[in-house]
Amino acid sequence: MTVLTMKAPAGRDVLGKVVAVVVLLGVWQVAGSAFLPDYLPTPVGVLAELVPTLTSSAFLSALGETVVAVLLGLVLGCVPGTAAGLLIGRITWLRQLSTPYISGLYAMPMLAIVPMATIWFGYDDTTRVIVIALSAFLPCAVSTADGARSLPANLGDVARVLNVPRSRFVLDFVLPSALPFAVAGVHIAVGRALVGAAAVEFLANLDGLGTFILTSARSFAQNQAFVGVAVLALLGVLARAGTERLIRRVAPWQQTHQD
Amino acid sequence: MKRSGSDSRPRAVAVALAGLLLGLIAWQVAGERDPVLLATPVRSVEALAGMVSDGTLPAALLDTGLLFLVGLAAAIVGGVGYGLVLSRSKALRGSTGWMVFAFQSVPIVALAPLILAAFGFGFGAKTLVVFLSAVFPILINTVEGAKHAPKTLLEVARVHRSGEWPLWRDVLIPHTLPYAMSGIRQGIAMAFVGTFIAEFFLQATGIGGLLLSASARFDSATVLGLTVLVSVIAALLMGLGRRLEKAFAPWREGSTE
Numbered sequence: 080m081t082v083l084t085m086k087a088p089a090g091r092d093v094l095g096k097v098v099a100v101v102v103l104l105g106v107w108q109v110a111g112s113a114f115l116p117d118y119l120p121t122p123v124g125v126l127a128e129l130v131p132t133l134t135s136s137a138f139l140s141a142l143g144e145t146v147v148a149v150l151l152g153l154v155l156g157c158v159p160g161t162a163a164g165l166l167i168g169r170i171t172w173l174r175q176l177s178t179p180y181i182s183g184l185y186a187m188p189m190l191a192i193v194p195m196a197t198i199w200f201g202y203d204d205t206t207r208v209i210v211i212a213l214s215a216f217l218p219c220a221v222s223t224a225d226g227a228r229s230l231p232a233n234l235g236d237v238a239r240v241l242n243v244p245r246s247r248f249v250l251d252f253v254l255p256s257a258l259p260f261a262v263a264g265v266h267i268a269v270g271r272a273l274v275g276a277a278a279v280e281f282l283a284n285l286d287g288l289g290t291f292i293l294t295s296a297r298s299f300a301q302n303q304a305f306v307g308v309a310v311l312a313l314l315g316v317l318a319r320a321g322t323e324r325l326i327r328r329v330a331p332w333q334q335t336h337q338d
Numbered sequence: 339m340k341r342s343g344s345d346s347r348p349r350a351v352a353v354a355l356a357g358l359l360l361g362l363i364a365w366q367v368a369g370e371r372d373p374v375l376l377a378t379p380v381r382s383v384e385a386l387a388g389m390v391s392d393g394t395l396p397a398a399l400l401d402t403g404l405l406f407l408v409g410l411a412a413a414i415v416g417g418v419g420y421g422l423v424l425s426r427s428k429a430l431r432g433s434t435g436w437m438v439f440a441f442q443s444v445p446i447v448a449l450a451p452l453i454l455a456a457f458g459f460g461f462g463a464k465t466l467v468v469f470l471s472a473v474f475p476i477l478i479n480t481v482e483g484a485k486h487a488p489k490t491l492l493e494v495a496r497v498h499r500s501g502e503w504p505l506w507r508d509v510l511i512p513h514t515l516p517y518a519m520s521g522i523r524q525g526i527a528m529a530f531v532g533t534f535i536a537e538f539f540l541q542a543t544g545i546g547g548l549l550l551s552a553s554a555r556f557d558s559a560t561v562l563g564l565t566v567l568v569s570v571i572a573a574l575l576m577g578l579g580r581r582l583e584k585a586f587a588p589w590r591e592g593s594t595e
Binding site for chain 1: 434
């Protein structure tokens with residue numbers, strides 16, 4: 080922030096990053112092996128475990144289970160969520176009627192719903208897909224409703240003056256203004272879906288990446304567990320980068336929601 | 339910008355209340371049809387009242403509240419503090435700024451088994467989970483806010499040989515606070531999530547512990563009651579966060595940059 084100092088040459092920045100990484104990894108390695116050997120993953124250990132873990136069949140099948148469940152849940156959550164958001168955004172009484180439910184559920188950590196879901200749907204795959212779908216439904220509905228409402232009032236007046244038929248009004252006015260918000264909803268939904276999947280897998284002991292991490296950590300394969308965590312994080316980053324690009328495509332002026 | 343779908347306030351509240359009442363009636367009717375899976379609201383309220391009178395619910399609320407507050411406080415101190423330090427040190431910002439974004443994308447739920455294995459399930463380990471959940475939005479928003487501290491003011495302070503502490507007190511902190519506040523709003527929500535992660539996956543205490551044990555014995559009345567309670571608390575916390583953020587927003591807009 081100090082304007083008076085001269086701009087640092089780019090080389091120093093790269094050097095700083097390298098130093099920071101080396102220091103961090105070094106401290107982690109030393110602290111991990113000195114104080115908590117076998118209890119904490121270490122950089123060297125993770126590196127050694129990386130390829131064997133990524134190619135093991137247990138990991139690959141767990142990854143497949145989670146990814147399929149997340150994709151299914153996202154579709155089952157985002158499609159109705161976006162539709163509900165459009166309705167809630169445009170129909171006043173419906174919005175008022177549903178506000179307590181939507182805001183109550185939206186604020187709530189989806190984790191807290193898992194105990195109820197396991198009673199209702201059992202300790203199986205149904206629960207996982209339903210929790211993921213619900214985690215995805217809410218941000219999609221809330222964000223799309225925001226978008227559908229954000230249509231400027233004078234555009235609505237213009238449509239009325241020009242006698243635009245209702246179907247054209249929805250297609251040409253509401254949808255374009257809601258679209259970037261709908262994508263932003265999916266953007267938030269992806270992150271929540273991955274977290275929801277891991278949480279259900281922990282609690283219901285379902286095959287998947289979450290359980291892979293849990294069983295590895297329990298059997299003192301901490302480095303292997305860490306590889307699982309990193310892959311889960313990477314999945315989130317990749318998915319969010321994808322939706323972010325999509326937002327920039329459909330609405331270059333839109334800022335992505337942070338949540 | 340005026341929105342096309344604007345509500346009239348009293349009517350909105352009335353319809354919302356009607357919606358809640360409808361939901362309660364539907365819940366009661368459905369619960370009477372299938373009493374095993376779906377407890378009626380009356381039975382849920384009875385279950386909650388029973389836990390209040392034998393003291394388990396207040397004790398659990400206290401447990402959960404303490405964990406939430408300590409973790410959130412640590413996240414605010416750490417997030418705002420390190421955010422301000424980053425804003426003053428170009429070297430630190432260049433070298434560690436990007437790492438913040440990398441760490442932020444690690445799902446804390448997935449880290450829970452590793453934290454459990456390494457640090458156990460004491461209060462410290464649980465606080466660590468809450469802290470990690472909440473610190474990144476606070477940190478990122480603080481850094482963002484410090485970027486918006488007016489350069490001219492910083493230059494004037496420098497020209498007048500201002501010390502580091504007056505510079506923070508008079509320029510940096512006042513201009514960063516509104517941004518930090520929106521980070522803290524997000525942090526409140528994340529800390530609440532973190533509290534449940536800690537209570538579900540580290541040690542079954544507090545509200546999370548009650549939820550798990552009730553779920554394990556298929557006590558749907560207790561689970562439903564607690565779930566509704568959690569969602570009410572979450573909505574209240576979110577409202578509180580928005581209030582906090584709003585309380586600092588007008589000031590930000592009023593200042594001339």
